[in-house]
Amino acid sequence: MVGSIAYHERDWQGEQIYETGWNVLPPYQGRGIALTAGTALITIVRAVARHPDAPRSVHAFPSVENASSNALCQRLGFTLLGPCDFEYPPGSGSLMRSNDWRIGLG
Known part of the structure; x- marks a missing residue:
């Protein structure tokens, strides 16, 4: 094993993504x-x-300071929506300054 990648559904700004x-x-x-x-x-x-009930976008939220992950998002075709405060890890109450990157799936 050299790393991991995953995805899951979540609510983001009132939308399922x-x-x-x-x-x-x-x-x-x-x-x-x-x-x-x-x-x-x-x-x-x-x-x-x-699937008709599936979310219509996939987002990545790398730290604004993580140049490698932000460059990867760009290379993968994500669109930068801008910086945001993102709870990480989920449920921790800790906010991380992240970039919100999005790919539409429609």
């Missing part, structure tokens, strides 16, 4: 693993989103 996040262990970073995994994940989410 898919949220994704990833982590690649330091010795394996810079090898294109996250780009390959992210591309595969988007393909999977697009297929899942064909």
Whole structure:
């Protein structure tokens, strides 16, 4: 195992969305693993989103300071909606200054 990538449904600003996040262990970073995994994940989410009740977008919320993850979002085709305060980890009450990146699935 060299890292992980996942997605799940959540409520964001009154809308149901898919949220994704990833982590690649330091010795394996810079090898294109996250780009390959992210591309595969988007393909999977697009297929899942064909269901009529499925969310219509997938968002990623990397820290504004995480240059690598923000660059990955751009390379994957996400659109930057701007900075936001994002609770991380979920349920913790701790807010992280993040960028809200979005891909429409419609």
